[in-house]
Amino acid sequence: MTARKSSSQTTLENQPSSSLPSSQLSRADRLQIFNQLYLARYFDIRLIKEKKRGRLRGTLYSSHNQEAILVGSLFGLKPTDWISPIHRDMPAFFLKDARSGLENPNRMGMSIEQVCCQVWGRVDSPGRARDNWSHIGSKEKHIIHSTSMLAGTIPVAAGVMLADRLNGGDAVCLTYNGEGSTAQGVFHEAVNFAAVRKLPVVTIIENNQWAYGTPVSLECPTEDVARRADGYGILGLVADGQDVFDVYDKVMMAVDHARSGLGPSIVECKTFRAYGHGDHDDDRANKYRPNQEVMEGRSRDPIAICRRKLAALGDLDGASETAYWAEGKSASEATNDDFPPEVVEYLERGIQFALNSAVPDGNEGEQWVFADSEVSR
C-alpha cells in the first residue's frame, strides 16, 4: 500500500529543485554540513570507545546513521530558534547554532565542554549532573530540557512558542521524537493544541523503524507516520533521513511555514537505527532484528550520501575533503584517522575538560528542590 499525500505535501514536493532551500546553500555551507556529519558521527563513535574502556557510566543512545536528521534540521535555524532534543539527539546540543562558529562562546548552542561534562556526570554540566544523558537544556540558549517521558516536551514546546508569540517574537521550535513516541497521548494532545493555535512547532519524527524492541508496524497504523498530520489539518512532510539536504529542504519548508504563521507541522525523516536501542541492547538487537534488514538499513550511510552529492557538485576538489572515510564503519572499526583532525581535536578538548571537572558534591543532591520565595516560609 502506498501512502497518499496530503494536498499541501504534493504542492511542496513538486517544486523544481532550483527553488528548494538547499539550492541557496553555498559551497562553504555544504562543506560545513559535511563536516558536521563527521562531528556527530565521531562523537558517537568516540563515546562508545570511551565506554568500552570503562571511562564512563550510563547508557549511550547512538545516533549513528541518523546524523543527517540532526545536521540537516539544525543548519537552517536562526540562532534564537528553540529546539527540544531527545535521547537519540545528543549531538544536537552542540550542533545548535554551530553556524555561528563552534568556538564562538556567544553562539546559541552548548559548548562541547558542557556536553562532555554532562556525559561524564561532572559538575560543569549545564544541569550539574542531576539527570543523565540528554536530560539537559538551557533557557539562555533556547534548548528545552527534556525528561525521560517520551513526547513529554511537545506541550512544553507549544507553551514556549505561545509565550514567544505573546511577546511578539518570531521564533520556531523544533521538537524531535522517535516514531514510537507518536503513540503517546501527549503527542496527540500537544500537536492538536499547537494546530488549533497555529503555533510554530515543527515536530520532527526520526523514524528509525524501531522503538526499542518493537517495529514501527506495531506503533503506527499508516505507512508514513507523517500522515498523522492529516488528522490535525497541518502540514505533513516526509524526508529521506539519510540525505542531509532533503532533511534540510523539508525542515526549512516546515520552518518557513511555521514562521509565517501557517502553523505547526510534522516532518518525518525516514532512517534506520544502526545498532541497539542503547549500547546495552547491541547484542540483543542482533537477535530480534533480521540481519538482512539491518544490513540494508546500514547501507545508506548519510556521510556517504552527502559525499556523493558534494562530489557531483564539484565541491570536493581539494585533497583534504576526500581524505577521510568514516562511512560504513562501526565504532570498533573506525579510528581517529577516519575523521578530520579538527573534529577529533574538538571532541578531545571537550573530553579533557570533562575529565578535569569535578564530580558534584553529594550535598547538592538536596539542593534546588524549591526556588527561594519571599511569600513562603
Place this chain on the structure above:
Amino acid sequence: MSASQTLESPKKQYLNALRDAIDEELSLNPDLICLGEDIGLLGGAFGVTEGLQAKYGTDRVFDMPISEAAIIGTAVGAALNGKTVMAEMQFIDFISCGFDQIVNMLATYHYRTAGEVSMPIVVRGPAGAYGGGALYHSQMNEAWFCNAPGLKVVCPSTPADAKGLLTASLRDPNPVLFFEIKELYRKREIEEEIPSHHIVRLGEAAIRRFGSDITLVSYGQNVYHCLQAADELVKEGINAEVIDIRTLVPLDEDTIFASLEKTNRLIVVNEAPMTCGFAGEIIARVSEKAFHLLDAPPVRITRLDTPVPWAKPLELHVLPSVEKIVNLAKRLVAF
C-alpha cells in the same frame, strides 16, 4: 445585606475572593496568563474567572482544548519563556490526566536544572466531597502531589485565605497545587470582608479556635467539621484547639507542636482516604519529633479507603463527620 453578592459588597464569598486574587494579579503582573478549559468565554465551570477575559483580553485569559496534559505542558513552556501561569483544572479529579506533566515535568524543573529555571505556575481547581459529586467530582488527591518533591500544596478554608493564599501562590516562583473547596465556593455563612492586596504567606498554619484539652488538625472543609465538633465537646467539658494548616507543603509543624505542648492529644482529620494520606504524614512527624508531648496515641479520621460514592448515605458513611470527631475526641481525652 442584599441576597445577591456584587463586587461592591464588602463581604466576599470564597469564590469571589479567588477571582479577586486573580484579577488583582492580572492587573499587577503583566506576565501572568491564565489558561484552562472553558475559563475564557464562559468564565469557568464555576465562574471563578468570570469577566476576566473580557477585562484582560484573549492573550491573558484563554480557553484550552480538553487536555490536562497540554494545559500543564503549555504552562511549563510558557513559564520557561518568561510567563507566570495560572492553570485551571475544571475539577481537580481530572488532574490525573495531566499527572505526568505535573510530577515529572513541572515538579522537577528547578531541581534538574540546578536552579536555572523556576516555574511560577499555579495549578488550581475545585476539590472535595460532601456535595454528591460521586467518584469523579469529589476527590481530594492532594497526597499524590505532596509525594512529588518540588510542588507546594495549598488548601484554603476561608474566603480571606482563598484570596491571601492564592495571591501568595501567584507570586511564588515555585509550582503550587491549589486545592479549592467547591462546597465552600458560595457558602453564605463564611462570607467575610477582605482587604485588597491581602496576602497570606505559604507555610503558616492558623489557629481557628483555642483550647487546652485536645488538638484537632485539619484543612479544607474538614476544618468546619472540627469547629462544630469543638462546640459539641464543650458540652462535655472538653476544650479543643482547632488548627487549620492551610498549606500542606511546606508544613507549619511548629504551630502543631506548640499546641500539643498544651493539649498532649492529637486528632488529624482529612477527607482524603487513609492509606498514605496527609493525615498520616502529620502523625508520623509528630510521632518522630514530638512523641514526648503525647499522652495518648495520635489518631486520624479520614475517608475510609474507598472511592467517594454517590448516594447520600453512602457518601456520608465513608467521610469524616462531626460525630466521628466528637466520639474519638472523648475517648482520647479519657485515655
